[in-house]
Amino acid sequence: MVKQRQIEVLVGGFIAIGIAALVMLAMKVSNISAFTEHEGYEVVAKFNNIGGLKAKAPVTMAGVHVGRVVGVDFDQDAYKAVVRLRILPKFDRIPVDTSAGIFTSGVLGESYVGLEAGAEEEYLRAGSEITLTQSAMVLENLIGKFLFDKAAGDDSSKNDEF
Amino acid sequence: MDQWLQALGKGGLSFFERLGRGNVFLLRTLTGLPSAMGHFRLVIQQLHSVGVLSIQIIGVSGLTVGMVLGLQMYNTLVDFGAEDSLGPVVALSLVRELGPVLAALLFAGRAGSALTAEIGLMKATEQLSGMEMMAVDPIKRVIAPRFVAGFISMPLLAAIFSAVGILGSYFVGIGLLGVDSGAFWSQMQSKVDLMEDVVNGVIKSVVFGFVATWIAVFEGYDAVPTTEGVSRATTRTVVHTAFAVLGLDFVLTAMMFGED
Amino acid sequence: MANASKDEVLVRIRGLHFSHGPRVILDGIDVDIRRGSVATIMGPSGTGKTTLLRLIGGQLKPDAGTVEVDGQNVASLSRGELFQLRKRMGMMFQTGALFTDLTVFDNVAFPLREHTDLPESMIRDLVIIKLNAVGLRGARDLMPSELSGGMARRVALARAISLDPMMIMYDEPFTGQDPITVGVIMQLIRRLNDNMGLTSVIVSHDVAEVSAISDQICLLSGGKVVADGSPRDLRESQSAWAKQFLNAEPDGPVPFHYPAKDYRDDLFGERD
Incomplete structure (x- = not known):
């Protein structure tokens, strides 16, 4: 069960990094203000x-x-x-x-x-x-x-x- | 001439037969998705082997590609005094094309081949048959969770690839070559459009994720259940995914960026 | 169902034909397997013994003829009905077919977790009982890769009986095992069959082992049943097939030589 927990933590980390990358592409790389304008x-x-x-x-x-x-x-x-x-x-x-x-x-x-x-x-x-x-x-x-x-x-x- | 035509016909028939089997298989997989979501622990396990274990190769490749792009583009742009455009050039090429495409190719090599080999070996060692004899549908229990995991992982991996690549070119451009950091980001932000570029890139990676995972699990499930059959299926996964991704990329690019 | 359960015969096969592409594998087979018996299907390699098991389990559909298990025609069942029937059948595959990513314990618990809503504590007790029955209670935390071939088969057997089925099918349970393991598996098959009120169907070509534990032996060759009866019947049978097979004679109805032209012609005749 320890192993399952470890896997869950790693998967959580993976999804967090992935979403962080998407957010970076949206906020930092592109101009999200195109929406707010x-x-x-x-x-x-x-x-x-x-x-x-x-x-x-x-x-x-x-x-x-x-x-x-x-x-x-x-x-x-x-x-x-x-x-x-x-x-x-x-x-x-x-x-x-x-x-x-x-x-x-x-x-x-x-x-x-x-x-x-x-x-x-x-x-x-x-x-x-x-x-x-x-x-x-x-x-x-x-x-x-x-x-x-x-x-x-x-x-x-x-x-x-x- | 006769033989040539016969070979062509035979090849065509077997191609369409496989395509048909692949589609039937896809339908069965899709109908198995609700029950896969019910067994979410299985999906998490697969997210680990498909996603987490691919981060390393995706991260390293993204960083290297970004750094090399930074160097090469700088050398060209500096001749025009346009080195401030390094940011947008690198970001656009990564977000629109290189991120989704290279991530999908690496995904096929790392995760897709592993999926095929794993499923193929489960078939060869009668684990899938055994499951069926225990009144458990292997498509629901084995295939569907892997499909979901691949489908979720691919866009995230492509985003990681692009983001890490942009950071790589930032380090090279700002750290090594002395491009202005403010210009790098502000030029990038004014040229890269959220809908046009980023969202289209994400759509591409979603499509590639779907196709790459589909090919990988189908090749595994359809493999001849012998050692040789599994190794052939693994090779086919990588080759077919590469063809499918590159072909689809052209079609999608034409559809998305064709008319302006 | 009420009638069927009184029926003496659990598996009734009638006029079964099956071919794989152009190759005819089963060519009109009639076999009855009685409740509570240990029945063995024997025959030379490639005569469709395993195919027959798959037809009984509903993994393949016959070209013609019927397979009835407990009064139900397997081929005509819907997927849901077939899965209901399979919950009452266990199968032990040649290699064990254990799930390589699960421990021994989880392998045996797999059917219970999939098909019952029992609490985890009860599943644990059931799994330990089943593992004890095959003598591997102490191996519950091992992974399949850490097991010997014989142990893997015993775990597979524990898994096959975890839902207390009415019948178990064994696909080549003795192949490639050392004599001690063969003895252990033989004894297990007979004991489980009698203690749990099972019906066992074995596919094998290990004559001596099978004769010792079977109530019925059915000899297949060329897609047909060439002999069917108790081990004693078969030994006393005058069938050339049965004789060759039971006495392991190299030549007979199953020829030693692959079909070829005359030997003398081949050596001294015209070369092509």
Whole structure:
């Protein structure tokens, strides 16, 4: 019977370790807050171009995670991308004239929405729209523009360099 | 040509015959599950031999795989200045693929072959017949508890494999290579999705656990009751489980991560 | 049932046919085994003696013919009815078939724990009584791997009688045992049979041992019964089969040579 007890203890330990591993995968490795972020309030922002922004991308303010993109849609009348952002409930004093931009973390990183606080005394509420938006910097456009400028610049500065 | 076709037909027929027997056997096992839960002591004993005794190999393999992944990925990522992505890369590959698949393959080698050999030897030494003659159904008394234990153990072992692997890559990445610890975890958390990645990985390991245990107990029960028959059945368990797991992994991956 | 229990014959086999694939193993067998007797089924290896036991125990189904045990046709029983019948049958397998992961005590207690709701203290007493009957009360804490072959068979016997069955089947109980063990097992079979009011069916080819304890010997060959009667009947029988088998003659109806073409032709004829 001692042996049976020992087996039971070991099996208990095994199941505990297994569940601990599952909990670690859920809490530490993945973002369980994806579940809890059904709370909070939703605002929209319209962009000319959202680049590679997708649902679930983070929303940050001053680099701090304040919410998440919950949906991306296209407005056929304004020909603009409509991005729905869900902001965590504790960030309830974001001015209405806050501007939103789409940035990329690093060269290969993921797109995210960055908010820049405005100065108004009135705050964003559920259903508010962020009107000041800055489109994504699309790498191809940037490179094209850079090459164009470079070519134009080269023409005028040729004499200075040589 | 004739002979070739005949061989093909014969092979096909015997394959389907085995498949049919396997399915009948599975049905009988499933109907035996309630009584196995009644004898929970038996399940606990099997959890010990199937689960506890597999922890060592699963833990060591998980740690090594995680450490090697950490090293290799770092070398590639550092060229792009993206070594902060080490966490998500390692975590995603472990949680989605390597954890469930490698754990299932190791499970087949450690626990599955042992299950087959044990049941096959019980058959060869007439213990199963003896049980039947004592009016005890061996499927309920012997097979069902082992099936339950394998089914419970496999997802836990896969989770342990992934968790230990991530810790292994953490030690290599942070301890040896100087990746930032905060970036390692926060990048991982922002890239790894609970439903999309972790839960899908767990679903995979549940499916693999079901199939691997099914194959192991069926091969044991269906073994030719001789020494040679049992050793063949043990080999078949490992080979068939590997094929089944790898094939199913492709199908499941296509179903889960195919459309985005 | 009331009628059946008055019946003198416990096992009645009629026109039994059984084949394994294309190979005919039993080809029309009629045997009666009387209550309270020790009956032995003998025959050369591969004549379906063990198969016959499995047919009686309902582990195999006959192709034709019937096996009646205590008035019930074994093949027509449902699984539940068959299990009820098996609780009243014990079987001792050739190797003992003890559960290797249980101690001697737990092996003998197994049928009691599975089929009764007796309290553990009563199970202990019953197990000790059964183990004492086979002389292994002191070995109760050993594992099967620590037992000699003869001891394992005695434990298996204790297990087979643990539910106080009406009959016990022995599959080759003497094979591969030393003379002392054979003597012990022989004596046990006869004594248990008489003391517990059992009916015993033995499958064996150990002529001398079996003749000493059997009331009835049934000789099988080629899937048929070639002789059936008391040991004395068989010894006095003029059947060539019985003579060859009982006297262990190398040649006779069972030929020494595997079928082959003429010896002279094989040596001096044309080679192929």
